Amino acid sequence: xxxxxxxxxxxxxxxxxxxxxxxxxxxxxxxxxxxxxxxxxxxxxxxxxxxxxxxxxxxxxxxxxxxxxxxxxxxxxxxxxxxxxxxxxxxxxxxxxxxxxxxxxxxxxxxxxxxxxxxxxxxxxxxxxxxxxxxxxxxxxxxxxxxxxxxxx
Amino acid sequence: xxxxxxxxxxxxxxxxxxxxxxxxxxxxxxxxxxxxxxxxxxxxxxxxxxxxxxxxxxxxxxxxxxxxxxxxxxxxxxxxxxxxxxxxxxxxxxxxxxxxxxxxxxxxxxxxxxxxxxxxxxxxxxxxxxxxxxxxxxxxxxxxxxxxxxxxx
Amino acid sequence: xxxxxxxxxxxxxxxxxxxxxxxxxxxxxxxxxxxxxxxxxxxxxxxxxxxxxxxxxxxxxxxxxxxxxxxxxxxxxxxxxxxxxxxxxxxxxxxxxxxxxxxxxxxxxxxxxxxxxxxxxxxxxxxxxxxxxxxxxxxxxxxxxxxxxxxxx
Numbered sequence: 001x002x003x004x005x006x007x008x009x010x011x012x013x014x015x016x017x018x019x020x021x022x023x024x025x026x027x028x029x030x031x032x033x034x035x036x037x038x039x040x041x042x043x044x045x046x047x048x049x050x051x052x053x054x055x056x057x058x059x060x061x062x063x064x065x066x067x068x069x070x071x072x073x074x075x076x077x078x079x080x081x082x083x084x085x086x087x088x089x090x091x092x093x094x095x096x097x098x099x100x101x102x103x104x105x106x107x108x109x110x111x112x113x114x115x116x117x118x119x120x121x122x123x124x125x126x127x128x129x130x131x132x133x134x135x136x137x138x139x140x141x142x143x144x145x146x147x148x149x150x151x152x153x
Numbered sequence: 154x155x156x157x158x159x160x161x162x163x164x165x166x167x168x169x170x171x172x173x174x175x176x177x178x179x180x181x182x183x184x185x186x187x188x189x190x191x192x193x194x195x196x197x198x199x200x201x202x203x204x205x206x207x208x209x210x211x212x213x214x215x216x217x218x219x220x221x222x223x224x225x226x227x228x229x230x231x232x233x234x235x236x237x238x239x240x241x242x243x244x245x246x247x248x249x250x251x252x253x254x255x256x257x258x259x260x261x262x263x264x265x266x267x268x269x270x271x272x273x274x275x276x277x278x279x280x281x282x283x284x285x286x287x288x289x290x291x292x293x294x295x296x297x298x299x300x301x302x303x304x305x306x
Numbered sequence: 307x308x309x310x311x312x313x314x315x316x317x318x319x320x321x322x323x324x325x326x327x328x329x330x331x332x333x334x335x336x337x338x339x340x341x342x343x344x345x346x347x348x349x350x351x352x353x354x355x356x357x358x359x360x361x362x363x364x365x366x367x368x369x370x371x372x373x374x375x376x377x378x379x380x381x382x383x384x385x386x387x388x389x390x391x392x393x394x395x396x397x398x399x400x401x402x403x404x405x406x407x408x409x410x411x412x413x414x415x416x417x418x419x420x421x422x423x424x425x426x427x428x429x430x431x432x433x434x435x436x437x438x439x440x441x442x443x444x445x446x447x448x449x450x451x452x453x454x455x456x457x458x459x
Contacts, residue, residue: 023261024268025283031245031304032186033338039284053256092337097286102255102408103359104443108329115330130331131345131453133403134443137251137287141258147284151337176414177421178436184398184457185339192437206409250439255408290410290440300437 004085004121008075011120016044018080019073022139027077034092035081035150040073041142042066050143054134055101058143060109063098066144067113074114074148075121082152090151091118091128097145100134107132114146157238157274161228164273169197171233172226175292180230187245188234188303193226194295195219203296207287208254211296213262216251219297220266227267227301228274240305244271244281248300253287260285267299310391310427314381317426322350324386325379328445333383340398341387341456346379347448348372356449360440361407364449366415369404372450373419380420380454381427393458397424397434401453406440413438420452 005015019027019040029036042050050066052058058066079085096111098104111132118126128148138145158168172180172193182189195203203219205211211219232238249264251257264285271279281301291298311321325333325346335342348356356372358364364372385391402417404410417438424432434454444451 021283023265023283023285024272024280025247026280027282029243029245029282031243031302036246036282038282039286090335090337092335093342094331095284097284098443099256100443102289102442103405103447105445105447107443108445112329119330127330127332129333129335129342129344130327130329131401131403131451132329132445133345133441133451135286136255136289136408136442137253137257137260139258139261139285141256145284145286149337174436176418176436176438177425177433178400179433180435182396182398182433182435184396184455189399189435191435192439248437250437252409255442288439289408289442290404290406290413292411292414292438294409294411298437298439 002084002086007121015076016072018076028081033151035152037074037077037148039145039147040070041139041145042069043142044069048140048142051141052143053099053101055104060106063110063143064113067111068117070144070146071114071117074146087152088150089125089153091122091126092151093149094128094130095147096132097138098134099138099143104134107134155237155239160274168229169225171229181234186304188305190227190230190301192298192300193223194292194298195222197222201293201295204294205296206252206254208257213259216263216296217266220264221270223297223299224267224270227299235305241303242278242306243304244275244279245304246302247281247283249285250291250298251287252291252296257287260287308390308392313427321382322378324382334387339457341458343380343383343454345451345453346376347445347451348375349448350375354446354448357447358449359405359407361410366412369416369449370419373417374423376450376452377420377423380452388458394456395431395459396457397428397432398457399455400434400436402438403444403451404440405444405449410440413440
């Protein structure tokens with residue numbers, strides 16, 4: 001276990017199995033010194049942890065938890081790609097998508113569930129540029145999806 | 154005609170004319186060794202092939218066809234940028250947007266219409282990281298839009 | 307004041323204060339020779355200039371103005387990152403998000419409010435690849451958000 005995973009455990013969290021793509025795509029692709037991850041949703045062990053829309057069943061608080069689940073799936077994909085979470089030097093960008101009712105305006109508070117975790121694990125290097133928007137729907141009707149780009153050594 | 158275009162023809166498909174931007178933007182931009190394409194919609198010869206939302210007139214199956222139309226438009230833009238489709242070494246990333254009713258959860262099955270074509274044409278190099286989300290609306294009320302980044306030689 | 311800012315003033319516009327992130331993220335991140343900006347919304351001096359959805363209170367015309375406000379916020383973040391707007395060599399990519407009613411199809415005309423400004427300020431180098439989509443909601447219920455990637459010297 002690497003130092004980042006140890007920090008994850010200290011937070012009471014653990015890495016899930018690496019995400020299985022839900023279509024004809026790959027969980028990640030290298031682009032020069034960037035690692036481009038596929039989107040990951042709020043699912044664990046093949047079962048959605050959070051389904052449905054924020055504002056209709058889900059709340060900002062449960063959405064925050066859903067975003068953390070997404071981040072854990074992305075971390076599992078990073079480990080599959082790089083062998084160790086310690087090889088990440090910078091989290092560059094997080095695109096956050098919240099499955100929400102029309103007019104929902106608190107997507108940043110939801111996506112902070114992912115951003116907070118990256119910052120807790122990686123410190124300043126884990127902080128990133130970001131968008132957080134509400135969308136009409138997400139795969140399998142998941143509540144949250146994130147898509148991340150990191151740099152690595 | 155290059156080998157990729159020959160493969161396209163063997164699939165019964167052909168390259169459309171390069172897409173004309175629907176606003177004050179460019180069909181592509183180079184960023185170092187990456188070619189960043191603008192979004193392309195389900196249109197051919199200036200006429201939408203698939204319009205309206207999946208779940209309200211369009212289906213997962215027709216959306217799949219719409220995504221393939223988008224991929225053909227992106228390929229036409231790639232040829233305009235690089236001169237030959239053979240210069241693509243890797244399809245890095247596909248962002249897929251499905252114009253769909255609220256709560257639509259099958260965007261991956263729709264966007265596979267684009268991803269399957271890239272994989273058929275380029276094999277392993279055509280496989281990519283991806284997001285596939287449902288959105289409230291797309292330009293001209295098109296059913297699908299994709300936005301692609303590739304690497305080239 | 308640099309030459310780009312002088313051009314901005316000649317258009318009757320001025321740079322706002324650099325945007326303050328609305329969550330646990332950074333206004334920008336460097337990725338090699340790219341500067342990746344966080345999304346910026348239609349807000350100025352902490353007050354939304356344009357709120358609510360296009361098609362329900364806002365129009366294509368007011369959305370166009372909102373997109374220009376977003377572009378000004380992005381330019382302020384670029385200045386904070388690079389010290390001078392003149393260090394931008396290429397605007398690579400603009401992702402444009404319009405908070406709009408379901409089925410809205412004129413997002414390109416809205417996002418042109420940002421694209422036109424980049425082209426006015428930077429000429430050919432300011433032109434970019436782009437997507438423009440309608441989404442279910444944006445942070446603080448802003449009418450428009452853009453997310454930009456540029457190259458710099």
